Amino acid sequence: MKYVVVSGGVLSGLGKGVTASSIGVLLKSAGLRVTSIKIDPYLNSDAGTMSPFEHGEVFVLDDGGEVDLDLGNYERFLDINLGKDNNLTTGKIYSKVIEAERRGDYLGKTVQVIPHVTDAVQEWIEDVAHQPADGSDEIPDACIIELGGTVGDIESSPYIEALRQFQFRVGRENVTFVHVSLVPVMGPVGEQKTKPTQHTVKELRGLGITPDILVCRSTAPLNDETREKLAAFCHVPPQAVMSTHDVPNIYHVPLMLQEQGLCDILGVDCHSTSLLSDWKIMAHHLDTLSEEVHIAMVGKYTNLSDAYLSVIKSLQHAAMAVDRKLIIDWIEASHLETDWGDKNEHDTAWAQLKQADGVLVPGGFGDRGVEGKILAANYARTSNTPYLGICLGLQVATIEFCRNVLGLEGANSTEFDENAKTAAVVFMPEISKTHLGGTMRLGARPTLWQVDDCAIKRLYGEGESVDERHRHRYEVNPDLIERIEAAGLVFVGKDETGQRCEIFELEGHPYYIGVQYHPEFKSRPGRPSPPFLGLLKASTGQL
Ligand code: GLN
Numbered sequence: 001m002k003y004v005v006v007s008g009g010v011l012s013g014l015g016k017g018v019t020a021s022s023i024g025v026l027l028k029s030a031g032l033r034v035t036s037i038k039i040d041p042y043l044n045s046d047a048g049t050m051s052p053f054e055h056g057e058v059f060v061l062d063d064g065g066e067v068d069l070d071l072g073n074y075e076r077f078l079d080i081n082l083g084k085d086n087n088l089t090t091g092k093i094y095s096k097v098i099e100a101e102r103r104g105d106y107l108g109k110t111v112q113v114i115p116h117v118t119d120a121v122q123e124w125i126e127d128v129a130h131q132p133a134d135g136s137d138e139i140p141d142a143c144i145i146e147l148g149g150t151v152g153d154i155e156s157s158p159y160i161e162a163l164r165q166f167q168f169r170v171g172r173e174n175v176t177f178v179h180v181s182l183v184p185v186m187g188p189v190g191e192q193k194t195k196p197t198q199h200t201v202k203e204l205r206g207l208g209i210t211p212d213i214l215v216c217r218s219t220a221p222l223n224d225e226t227r228e229k230l231a232a233f234c235h236v237p238p239q240a241v242m243s244t245h246d247v248p249n250i251y252h253v254p255l256m257l258q259e260q261g262l263c264d265i266l267g268v269d270c271h272s273t274s275l276l277s278d279w280k281i282m283a284h285h286l287d288t289l290s291e292e293v294h295i296a297m298v299g300k301y302t303n304l305s306d307a308y309l310s311v312i313k314s315l316q317h318a319a320m321a322v323d324r325k326l327i328i329d330w331i332e333a334s335h336l337e338t339d340w341g342d343k344n345e346h347d348t349a350w351a352q353l354k355q356a357d358g359v360l361v362p363g364g365f366g367d368r369g370v371e372g373k374i375l376a377a378n379y380a381r382t383s384n385t386p387y388l389g390i391c392l393g394l395q396v397a398t399i400e401f402c403r404n405v406l407g408l409e410g411a412n413s414t415e416f417d418e419n420a421k422t423a424a425v426v427f428m429p430e431i432s433k434t435h436l437g438g439t440m441r442l443g444a445r446p447t448l449w450q451v452d453d454c455a456i457k458r459l460y461g462e463g464e465s466v467d468e469r470h471r472h473r474y475e476v477n478p479d480l481i482e483r484i485e486a487a488g489l490v491f492v493g494k495d496e497t498g499q500r501c502e503i504f505e506l507e508g509h510p511y512y513i514g515v516q517y518h519p520e521f522k523s524r525p526g527r528p529s530p531p532f533l534g535l536l537k538a539s540t541g542q543l
Contacts, residue, residue, distance in 0.1 A: 057069045
């Protein structure tokens with residue numbers, strides 16, 4: 001097993017996750033089986049209880065793990081399926097150590113960060129690295145380990161120490177340390193400054209880890225002088241100083257690392273499979289798209305695109321498949337509401353909605369903006385505009401349909417109005433009311449087709465069922481299904497009990513689809529998720 005440890009310095013948000021996934025792509029293109037582990041040094045057990053506003057989207061795995069969005073990057077870049085243990089958090093590791101202490105595993109000993117926590121971290125890494133991830137039963141050949149946060153953070157120090165020890169545990173020749181840093185550009189002539197990188201490497205080396213490779217984020221390619229200087233001050237050969245400068249799209253990142261000789265440094269032949277040429281085609285295809293398609297995203301965290309990262313990626317995958325340049329028009333749902341105080345914002349939101357080729361209402365929690373989302377669903381239904389509702393997006397469209405087609409005044413979800421006159425969407429009976437962490441209906445569940453033929457079924461193609469990932473507490477009220485269906489909103493996909501609604505499709509509409517699950521978590525570049533592909537096809541007249 002070969003390990004690549006990716007740490008970060010200077011500041012967060014340098015694209016450490018994309019760098020780490022790109023290195024994974026290079027290893028995979030050399031024919032290796034690759035897996036990955038993301039370490040998040042916070043005390044939460046998982047990302048499930050964290051706000052997307054602060055932390056970006058909560059990514060959901062097949063096994064129901066609610067994890068950091070970087071695991072989404074790994075799944076998409078490497079086309080693998082990870083499990084919840086691939087996201088190691090301080091919450092998880094401390095729970096494990098404390099549980100062992102209570103059991104008496106350390107009887108007689110004082111339990112300490114070193115060696116007990118650091119040992120537990122190393123065992124976890126070794127164990128998880130050996131779990132198959134690419135759908136076969138084969139043990140991976142290489143594991144990318146990404147350490148979240150920035151070197152020097154108090155929280156990450158036990159992990160740095162564990163990884164320092166790890167190189168001796170598994171053999172120095174089996175570990176490559178990669179440090180991602182920033183090279184800012186200053187002054188009128190655009191001087192590339194090396195000092196921040198010098199400092200962060202000094203700090204890392206002070207903790208006992210000497211990086212083998214430096215990856216430097218910058219606006220423009222590093223010049224030779226900067227490279228030489230970094231090499232001299234940071235104890236790496238100049239050819240191991242990589243430049244990750246701005247590129248038109250992220251698919252260029254593995255290619256630019258390969259062009260700078262990263263594969264030689266890793267000692268692998270990146271051309272032993274055709275994978276890299278596929279990436280090259282994809283990166284250039286995306287650059288050349290010029291005809292636009294406008295998708296209105298009606299959501300809540302619209303000024304923070306990380307909150308909807310996988311949805312954006314899925315739209316992108318689908319847009320590439322229909323040869324269009326994707327333009328997402330972000331609409332803050334509450335701006336659409338009739339009583340929104342700012343007339344300008346209200347008018348702009350409606351103008352944007354009306355000029356969009358398609359409308360997407362993504363998942364969400366809490367009642368802010370819900371009435372605006374209901375109005376967006378109404379607009380799409382009545383104007384024949386293609387619509388995709390995901391999770392909450394399915395629920396608001398159902399509420400809208402109950403109110404305006406069935407005439408059920410006051411129809412709502414009990415999430416937003418406990419005493420709703422008509423409970424169109426209700427709390428699922430099996431869900432815990434007292435514990436919010438990890439208690440939703442989570443992970444991969446089968447959806448069975450209820451009809452022989454319909455648009456969404458054709459998009460999914462062959463197969464008796466669809467396997468997608470879930471994350472919700474509420475569902476369409478089973479008592480209303482018959483009436484809703486009689487009026488034309490048909491639940492064409494249900495769970496294995498035949499009770500729970502998973503997919504609806506509106507009769508007589510070009511594309512009006514709701515899914516209770518989150519198809520965005522399984523979309524891949526080159527293999528777009530069917531509901532997204534349908535939306536993009538319908539929005540460009542190609543369905
Ligand atoms: N809040 C809704 C529920 O819990 C929708 C969840 C979601 O969109 N992920 O069912």
